[in-house]
Amino acid sequence: MPARRRPLQLLAGTAALLFATGCAADAPMDALDPAGPYAQDIHNLFVPVFWVAVAVFVLVEGAIIFAAIRFRRRGPDDTAVPEQVHGNTRLEIGWTIVPALILAVIAVPTVATVMRINAQPDDPVVVNVTGVQWWWQFEYPDEGIVTANELHVPAGRPVWLRITSDDVIHSFWAPRLSGKRDAVPGRVHTWAIEADEPGRYKGQCTEYCGLSHANMRLVVVAHDEAGWDAWLAAMQQPPDPPTAGGAREGYELFGQFCASCHQVDGQWEEVLPDSPLSPNLTHLATRECFAGCIFDMTRVELEAWLRDPPGRKPMAPDDGRGMPNLGLTEAQIDALVDYLETLQ
Ligand code: HEC
Ligand SMILES: [Cu+2]
Incomplete structure (x- = not known):
């Protein structure tokens, strides 16, 4: 390949790659596919602004390409220096005023959208969200529920998130339900989400937060009315401690x-104060994913987790972040998972 063609091929390759990755048919975190009023509101703003930007891009790039071709050097004899002009008052004023006008119109x-999506909705479900290296805690103060990684909500009703962090800056993002909101230690940032239809909506921490940033996912589970009432009732009823067998062990x-x-409500409630903030396991077995929603809640995955947590998910237990390897035997792991499966 001639060396001078290499940059062109690189460019074409990059463009093809970006195009291909943008074309995933099954994209659960597609911000262009809003599934609720807040995401829709943002989308309604994004689309016209995007097309204005496309028009500006085509005009400006078109003018550059036109000038480059029209006034190019035509062969080795073409040594003439073009007429040197400096400043064109009408053009200069024009391309200062037009962008300013475009920005003023877009503003x-x-x-209006920013104010709408930031306003506290009427009669929301309130959830305190805490970002933790590297998982999410969801606390329902009015219902007395604490859970992890799965944010359960009623469909068709706004949810008012009060977002903070236990350590570094994280950012809450469920792309089909609204935009991003930073989770900053020592501060509470509010944010509204809402899903039109029942379903599972994936999300992800979107502020780089250390080793397992990419493993800090979440899922918003939207229920219909009956499902929501059933979930609340189930969450408010802690399981009984097992009395026999491997689960008891x-x-x-x-x-x-x-x-x-x-913590397991009604069973183990006194965590040590110097322990890292850790997921409440009261209803662990009802969740579908764990450890920042990167593993399915199956026996096999739970056993693999207990065998070597930092081997399954990069963590820094020496810094007090995440779950350490506790050196459990296979028999202990078996009994522990028997017990975890009772946490319905
Ligand atoms: C030093 C504190 C600590 C100890 C001791 C500990 N864990 Fe953990 N555990 C954590 C932390 C922190 C996480 C969150 C890790 C993550 O997702 O990044 C976690 C995550 C989990 C999860 C996933 C929960 C979820 O919903 O995502 C399970 C299950 C679990 N631990 C079970 C256990 C069991 C069983 C034991 C005892 C054998 C144990 N842990 C001991 C700190 C601890
Ligand atoms: Cu994070």
């Missing part, structure tokens, strides 16, 4: 190895 719907091992960090 009107932008400010696991329950006791839990007291020995796990209860210093993890």
Whole structure:
């Protein structure tokens, strides 16, 4: 390949790659596919602004390409220097005023949208969201529920998130339900989301937050009315401690190895104050994913997790972040998972 063609091929390759990755048919985090009124509001602003930007791009790039071709050097004999002009008052004023006008026009719907999506909705479900290296805690203060990674909401009703962080800056983003909101330690940022239809809507921490940033996902589970009432009722009813068998053995091992960090309502409620903030496991077995929603809630995955958590998900237990390897035996892991499966 001639060397001078290489940049062109690189450019074409990059463009093809970007195009191909933008074309995924099954894209659960597609911000261009809004699934609720807040995301729709943002989309309604994005689309016209995008086309204005496309028009500007085509005009400006078109003028550059036209000038480059029209006034190019035509062969080795073409040594003439073009007429040197400096400044064209009409053009200069024009391309200062036109962009300013475009921005002023775009600002009107932008400010209106920003104000609408930031306003506290009437009668929302309130959820306190805490970003933690590297998972999400969701607390429902009015209902007395604490859960992790799966944010359950009623469909067709606004949810008012009060977002903060336990350590570094994270950012909450469920692309089909609204835009991004930073989770900043020591501050509470509010944010509204809403899903039109029941379903599972994926999300992701979108502010780089250390080792397992990419493993800090979440899912918003939107229920119909009956499903929402059933979920609330189930969450408010902690499971009973097992009384026999492997699950009982696991329950006791839990007291020995796990209860210093993890709370199970009605069973293990006194975590040690110097432990890292850890997921509340009261209804663990009802969740579909765990550890920042990167694993399915299956027996096999839970066993693999207990065998070596930092091996499954990059964490920094020496810095007090994440779950350490507790050196459990296979028999202990078996009993512990028997117990975890009772946490319905
Ligand atoms: C030093 C504190 C600590 C100890 C001890 C500990 N864990 Fe964890 N555990 C964590 C932290 C922190 C996480 C969150 C890790 C993440 O997702 O990044 C976690 C995550 C989990 C999860 C996934 C929960 C979810 O919903 O995502 C399970 C299950 C779990 N631990 C079980 C156990 C069991 C069983 C034991 C005892 C054998 C145990 N842990 C001991 C800190 C601890
Ligand atoms: Cu994060």
